[in-house]
Amino acid sequence: MSERIWTAALVVIGDEILSGRTVDKNVTQLASWLNVQGIRLAEVRIVPDVQSAIVEAVNALRIRNDYLFTTGGIGPTHDDITVDAIAAALQVPVVVHPEAREALDAYYASRGGLTEARLRMARVPEGADLIPNRMSGAPGIRYGNIFILAGVPHIAAGMLDALTGTLEGGLPVLSRTVGAWVAESEIADLLRETEKAYEGVSIGSYPFFREGRVGANFVVRATDQALLDACADALTAALAEQGRAPVAGGI
Amino acid sequence: MSERIWTAALVVIGDEILSGRTVDKNVTQLASWLNVQGIRLAEVRIVPDVQSAIVEAVNALRIRNDYLFTTGGIGPTHDDITVDAIAAALQVPVVVHPEAREALDAYYASRGGLTEARLRMARVPEGADLIPNRMSGAPGIRYGNIFILAGVPHIAAGMLDALTGTLEGGLPVLSRTVGAWVAESEIADLLRETEKAYEGVSIGSYPFFREGRVGANFVVRATDQALLDACADALTAALAEQGRAPVAGGI
Numbered sequence: 001m002s003e004r005i006w007t008a009a010l011v012v013i014g015d016e017i018l019s020g021r022t023v024d025k026n027v028t029q030l031a032s033w034l035n036v037q038g039i040r041l042a043e044v045r046i047v048p049d050v051q052s053a054i055v056e057a058v059n060a061l062r063i064r065n066d067y068l069f070t071t072g073g074i075g076p077t078h079d080d081i082t083v084d085a086i087a088a089a090l091q092v093p094v095v096v097h098p099e100a101r102e103a104l105d106a107y108y109a110s111r112g113g114l115t116e117a118r119l120r121m122a123r124v125p126e127g128a129d130l131i132p133n134r135m136s137g138a139p140g141i142r143y144g145n146i147f148i149l150a151g152v153p154h155i156a157a158g159m160l161d162a163l164t165g166t167l168e169g170g171l172p173v174l175s176r177t178v179g180a181w182v183a184e185s186e187i188a189d190l191l192r193e194t195e196k197a198y199e200g201v202s203i204g205s206y207p208f209f210r211e212g213r214v215g216a217n218f219v220v221r222a223t224d225q226a227l228l229d230a231c232a233d234a235l236t237a238a239l240a241e242q243g244r245a246p247v248a249g250g251i
Numbered sequence: 252m253s254e255r256i257w258t259a260a261l262v263v264i265g266d267e268i269l270s271g272r273t274v275d276k277n278v279t280q281l282a283s284w285l286n287v288q289g290i291r292l293a294e295v296r297i298v299p300d301v302q303s304a305i306v307e308a309v310n311a312l313r314i315r316n317d318y319l320f321t322t323g324g325i326g327p328t329h330d331d332i333t334v335d336a337i338a339a340a341l342q343v344p345v346v347v348h349p350e351a352r353e354a355l356d357a358y359y360a361s362r363g364g365l366t367e368a369r370l371r372m373a374r375v376p377e378g379a380d381l382i383p384n385r386m387s388g389a390p391g392i393r394y395g396n397i398f399i400l401a402g403v404p405h406i407a408a409g410m411l412d413a414l415t416g417t418l419e420g421g422l423p424v425l426s427r428t429v430g431a432w433v434a435e436s437e438i439a440d441l442l443r444e445t446e447k448a449y450e451g452v453s454i455g456s457y458p459f460f461r462e463g464r465v466g467a468n469f470v471v472r473a474t475d476q477a478l479l480d481a482c483a484d485a486l487t488a489a490l491a492e493q494g495r496a497p498v499a500g501g502i
Contacts, residue, residue, distance in 0.1 A: 015455055018292045019424070020282030021470060022457070024275075027297065031271030041269045043304065046278065046295035049455075053294065076436035077456040078443040117439030152458065173270070185327035185359075188368030192329040204266055204300075205328040206273070207403065219272060 003223065006169045007042040008034055009061035013072040013082050014151055015049045025153040026071040033160045038169030039067065049073060054085035062089075062146055067167060072151030074138060076117040082148060083141065087125040090143065097124045100139050107137030132162045171223035176232040179247030180239050183207070184216040190238055191218065198231040200224065215247055254474065257420045258293040259285055260312035264323040264333050265402055266300050276404040277322040284411045289420030290318065300324060305336035313340075313397055318418060323402030325389060327368040333399060334392065338376035341394065348375045351390050358388030383413045422474035427483040430498030431490050434458070435467040441489055442469065449482040451475065466498055
């Protein structure tokens with residue numbers, strides 16, 4: 001029963017997230033994509049556009065996870081330092097990737113040509129492979145277990161799409177949400193005991209305030225469908241037995 | 252001219268963020284609040300509901316920043332382990348705070364009384380002070396430079412509100428956004444040179460695709476208003492000189 005759990009970490013690189021100017025969308029997007037691949041997002045760090053901060057985060061996380069993703073900082077401008085920082089973390093030189101150069105050449109042929117600034121987007125840590133980008137000119141980059149993605153969410157999504165099915169993972173985490181009109185503090189014991197009774201299941205409790213009433217969603221998670229259903233059904237029955245009104249449609 | 256820069260870090264505690272189920276709103280909310288206090292959000296870590304992960308993040312970040320905030324995991328259920336984890340990080344025992352107990356007693360007087368599960372929300376690392384919570388019963392917690400906030404964004408917002416003006420900070424970072432209908436790769440040199448010409452200013456470049464056209468916002472940041480204006484005006488003039496159409500209203 002003890003299966004291998006595959007994990008990934010994400011380093012979000014961007015002053016714009018830390019300043020509050022831009023709301024990150026890549027954490028949720030990557031987490032959902034990883035779930036389908038049978039990989040768990042284990043930790044996220046959001047760091048500024050500062051080389052030492054990127055190096056520290058990348059080196060800490062790439063070693064203790066099966067996969068490491070980064071988003072942001074791969075464009076043509078002076079604040080795009082991700083490739084240099086990751087190459088420094090890996091202690092390898094930065095080189096121009098011939099296929100990336102070709103892709104950029106083709107993309108910019110009708111857009112004013114490949115300038116020096118644009119050629120920056122063909123730079124990779126030596127030994128890296130490319131991740132296709134069908135949205136714009138600059139490809140993503142793969143180096144070992146590191147995946148360097150764009151920061152713009154729809155471009156990152158395209159790169160993830162290109163990676164779908166190519167990463168080894170374990171069993172996807174399945175979940176069921178049981179909602180009830182109850183203050184979570186009233187059924188804390190029930191939750192704890194139910195989780196304990198079903199080994200391999202975790203239950204998260206997320207309160208909400210809606211229509212002037214207090215309720216909570218209990219998210220039951222497991223990799224085994226039968227186990228998940230048994231636990232979620234038991235929780236649902238126990239809540240009904242206590243006279244707690246279910247929230248229609250779970251969430 | 253070299254002023255002291257005050258920094259803060261945030262540890263977001265929550266399986267629900269890492270699973271992709273819930274979109275975090277506390278990063279943006281805290282970042283914006285900190286800006287007004289003259290404090291910069293320097294790093295964020297999102298960690299699961301696992302004590303060792305919380306301990307590691309808290310101990311790494313509380314030392315190298317002026318302030319450390321956490322969000323999430325202070326409710327009454329079994330998955331709320333933030334207080335125990337932070338007490339473990341600080342190597343102090345967990346005790347029931349008398350004022351927190353009183354506040355919970357008052358809050359739950361008309362709601363079924365103070366059960367053992369609810370009393371969990373009065374537990375604090377020994378020596379901690381409370382942060383008022385006007386939305387619900389459980390207070391936030393302050394211990395030294397650590398601020399333990401709720402995960403539910405509007406409750407966290409109320410706690411931040413209670414802290415407004417109480418933390419020492421430096422000069423707020425001011426910003427102006429200059430938008431233009433131009434591919435950022437076409438003016439990468441201009442951006443780099445402009446930033447270099449105005450010491451103390453940083454320029455971030457954020458491309459977008461809208462109305463079928465490529466554009467970018469250039470966010471100019473500085474703590475000095477005159478310096479900020481000089482740089483933003485110079486950038487605006489240089490873009491106009493190159494015939495780049497401005498984006499109405501900046502953003």
